[in-house]
Amino acid sequence: MEMPTPNPDVLRRKAVVLQRLLQVLPEDAVIHEPSETRAYECDALTAYKCPPMLAVLPATTQEVSDILRICNEEGVPVVPRGSGTSLAGGALPTADSVILGVARMNEVLEVDYDNRFIRVQTGRTNLSVTGAVEEDEFFYAPDPSSQLACAIAGNIAMNSGGAHCLKYGVTTNNLLGVKMVMMDGSVVEIGGAHLDSGGLDLLGVICGSEGQLGVVTEATLRILRKPEGARPVLMGFDDNEVAGHCVSDIIKSGILPVAIEFMDTLCIKACENFAHAGYPDCTALLIVEVEGSEAEMDYQLSKIIEIAKRHNPVELRESQSAEESAKIWLGRKSAFGAMGQLNDYMCLDGTIPVSSLPEVLRRIGEMSQDYGLPVGNVFHAGDGNMHPLILFDANKPGDLEKCEAFGADILKLCVDVGGCLTGEHGVGIEKRDLMHHQYTPADLEAQMAIKDVFDPNWLLNPAKVFPLDASESRRAARIAAE
Amino acid sequence: MNPKTEAELAEMVAGLKEPVRIKGGGTRGIAGPDVAIETSELTGITLYEPGALTLVAKAGTPVAEIEAALDAEGQQLAFEPMDHRGLVGTSGTPTIGGVVAGNVSGPRRVQAGACRDFLLGVRYVDGMGQVVKNGGRVMKNVTGYDLVKLMAGSWGTLGVLTEVSLKVLPKPEVSATLAVQAPDVTTGIAALSAALKSPFEVSGAVYDPNNACALLRLEGFAGSVAYRSDKLKSALAGFGDVNRIEQSDTLWAGLRDAANFHEESGDVWRISVKPSGAPEIAGRIQADRTLFDWGGGLIWALVPDGTDLRARLGAFDGHATIVRAEPETLSNLGRFQPETPGLSALTRGIRHKFDPRGLFNPGLMG
Numbered sequence: 048m049e050m051p052t053p054n055p056d057v058l059r060r061k062a063v064v065l066q067r068l069l070q071v072l073p074e075d076a077v078i079h080e081p082s083e084t085r086a087y088e089c090d091a092l093t094a095y096k097c098p099p100m101l102a103v104l105p106a107t108t109q110e111v112s113d114i115l116r117i118c119n120e121e122g123v124p125v126v127p128r129g130s131g132t133s134l135a136g137g138a139l140p141t142a143d144s145v146i147l148g149v150a151r152m153n154e155v156l157e158v159d160y161d162n163r164f165i166r167v168q169t170g171r172t173n174l175s176v177t178g179a180v181e182e183d184e185f186f187y188a189p190d191p192s193s194q195l196a197c198a199i200a201g202n203i204a205m206n207s208g209g210a211h212c213l214k215y216g217v218t219t220n221n222l223l224g225v226k227m228v229m230m231d232g233s234v235v236e237i238g239g240a241h242l243d244s245g246g247l248d249l250l251g252v253i254c255g256s257e258g259q260l261g262v263v264t265e266a267t268l269r270i271l272r273k274p275e276g277a278r279p280v281l282m283g284f285d286d287n288e289v290a291g292h293c294v295s296d297i298i299k300s301g302i303l304p305v306a307i308e309f310m311d312t313l314c315i316k317a318c319e320n321f322a323h324a325g326y327p328d329c330t331a332l333l334i335v336e337v338e339g340s341e342a343e344m345d346y347q348l349s350k351i352i353e354i355a356k357r358h359n360p361v362e363l364r365e366s367q368s369a370e371e372s373a374k375i376w377l378g379r380k381s382a383f384g385a386m387g388q389l390n391d392y393m394c395l396d397g398t399i400p401v402s403s404l405p406e407v408l409r410r411i412g413e414m415s416q417d418y419g420l421p422v423g424n425v426f427h428a429g430d431g432n433m434h435p436l437i438l439f440d441a442n443k444p445g446d447l448e449k450c451e452a453f454g455a456d457i458l459k460l461c462v463d464v465g466g467c468l469t470g471e472h473g474v475g476i477e478k479r480d481l482m483h484h485q486y487t488p489a490d491l492e493a494q495m496a497i498k499d500v501f502d503p504n505w506l507l508n509p510a511k512v513f514p515l516d517a518s519e520s521r522r523a524a525r526i527a528a529e
Numbered sequence: 530m531n532p533k534t535e536a537e538l539a540e541m542v543a544g545l546k547e548p549v550r551i552k553g554g555g556t557r558g559i560a561g562p563d564v565a566i567e568t569s570e571l572t573g574i575t576l577y578e579p580g581a582l583t584l585v586a587k588a589g590t591p592v593a594e595i596e597a598a599l600d601a602e603g604q605q606l607a608f609e610p611m612d613h614r615g616l617v618g619t620s621g622t623p624t625i626g627g628v629v630a631g632n633v634s635g636p637r638r639v640q641a642g643a644c645r646d647f648l649l650g651v652r653y654v655d656g657m658g659q660v661v662k663n664g665g666r667v668m669k670n671v672t673g674y675d676l677v678k679l680m681a682g683s684w685g686t687l688g689v690l691t692e693v694s695l696k697v698l699p700k701p702e703v704s705a706t707l708a709v710q711a712p713d714v715t716t717g718i719a720a721l722s723a724a725l726k727s728p729f730e731v732s733g734a735v736y737d738p739n740n741a742c743a744l745l746r747l748e749g750f751a752g753s754v755a756y757r758s759d760k761l762k763s764a765l766a767g768f769g770d771v772n773r774i775e776q777s778d779t780l781w782a783g784l785r786d787a788a789n790f791h792e793e794s795g796d797v798w799r800i801s802v803k804p805s806g807a808p809e810i811a812g813r814i815q816a817d818r819t820l821f822d823w824g825g826g827l828i829w830a831l832v833p834d835g836t837d838l839r840a841r842l843g844a845f846d847g848h849a850t851i852v853r854a855e856p857e858t859l860s861n862l863g864r865f866q867p868e869t870p871g872l873s874a875l876t877r878g879i880r881h882k883f884d885p886r887g888l889f890n891p892g893l894m895g
Contacts, residue, residue: 496882
């Protein structure tokens, strides 16, 4: 993975930049010793590492503003960081960058049940947002797998999803407003407790902009009343295509489950060995979850089971208790850990039209043979978001490169069948150079034009999202100007 | 100008010398330069997969055609776009491109989301005459910046939409409405709020001061609606008498289209506010008639011709948009709420990038 050469002028001015930052931040908020900056050398895409020049941990919006203003004046790239759980390298530093971590800003600022929102500082973790309102039977809907650790700041940057977005949508559908610091240090407020924008929907473009437009320090989030109950049904099939048809038939029947999860043979076996969830030995496994009162769940599940039976399932198990529900989910939720026991793996995140599922799984199987690397598939089947997990051995020379090439081929396939490179993880550095496959130069130019407006010097997380060749002239213009 | 293909449109835009008005069905009362670019030849549903809940259509496709196709599969546009014709006094055929360009969303917005939340992808021609696509036709897509949301509600000022992809949803089996007699706005909004924070999935929450009545819609499978309406009825008993209305589709279509205002003369505004703030805001504006949708978060207000409603509002968290007024009022006051200087600079910057020659609907959005 190529990253731009660090700007020697910036590296040379490290002491000056450090001095200026220390004037606006407490000493313990500025990390400059190489032994300590190393803690920020990577995010959850651990294959790529590079310690930053400095890391700062502001505690207030004012401090964020001071940091950005100084870095803007000094021409120093800034890489914003939530909890560092990005699987796409969204928080990967460059050697000439300052990491701006928002972890110290984690307060709940306002909870308003009458208007159904919560306002938080964005260093707060996803799960602890729900934690703040759970006692009163409310929750925050987007639930990425990393929700125990990931920060709202990162969720907004990547427009994170989760298993339940078929019904509740992703971050952008649950974000009502932000306070954001621009690269020049100015602070803007967008949206709030009211709905929709009175002008252009800037909130919509900020969400998912991967920390390239500004640093969001406060967020107003929609909270929802918890449903009375939730219950899954597990079904096994001996054919991927049949499982795909079953998903489509459930959706066409008028039922909108909150989640439809799919796993293939390799994942089923790995999860079963790891979590002992009682999964059947089959080719394709579906977990379908519905919500509501007892009677509503009974009704929906009976319809779903009736549809499933038409597709000759090898296993059909409706949860009869909370323990059983937890067990059904346990296997799925431990999929990443279970696969990690088999070998190192790379987790992909393409989305495909649901109707292409059988074809895509067949092609992935063929590619797996060609590359000689096993792959397991977990899949948010209701919305087409796939997570192929390619197994490789990081210690075996050439395996990582082979895995990357295989992954790129899978993602291109997702685009070719009408889908996209990333459904919820973001582009980061991981899919950056594949963007040409999905977008024309004019498509990319329109997106980069947005960054030109928000961050004219291209200092915020500059080497991400866009192919390096596409963004080069803009990044070079900044360096030339210094 | 009425291009037959996207490519022809692109060529036309590249050759433009004067500003133009972007016109879908022309039903939403948007004025502008005499020369219009129309999308009435860019029509047709290009893809519909009921099992994937997705539909792709050319921008000029009539909304009615899309709704009929969805209806045949028991599905719908869940954001319930309003038909502006009755209110604005226009004729013509509402198009899906117009719905998207205006981010037009009805009562179900409070539960299901706005048009922008259902928009998966767009194709458009920018002010340089370039064809640009963003998003796609899948439900989860974070590949690059989300210009899809930006295009929704940009009223043609950033580009001419040529094709849109939408997420669709199953049509509910039945619906029922609870009518709560609530003597004043404060009680009415409190009743809406109590319903919306219950677990009973209210999909419409309107307070109509004319009838002193809070209306709450429940949708879904018959058994579920029966169960939830019983539960909600008891939960709301403290606010006033509660009655159940069985056939309420016409009622909600009227609320969606602000039918109560059609025959009344005067200007019509939409004000987006924090729902619990609605009673106080309503007090400030002294309107001749109001209707509170979105649990109080959307105030429809009728005021005498030419009234500067924003002056009456003063500073508030939200925005006020003119939906119907004389051209003079629109040009004096501006259709859209002026933005703060910081946001205004961003908006102008984006518009300059997308339409550097200022060709599309000039002056419409600041």
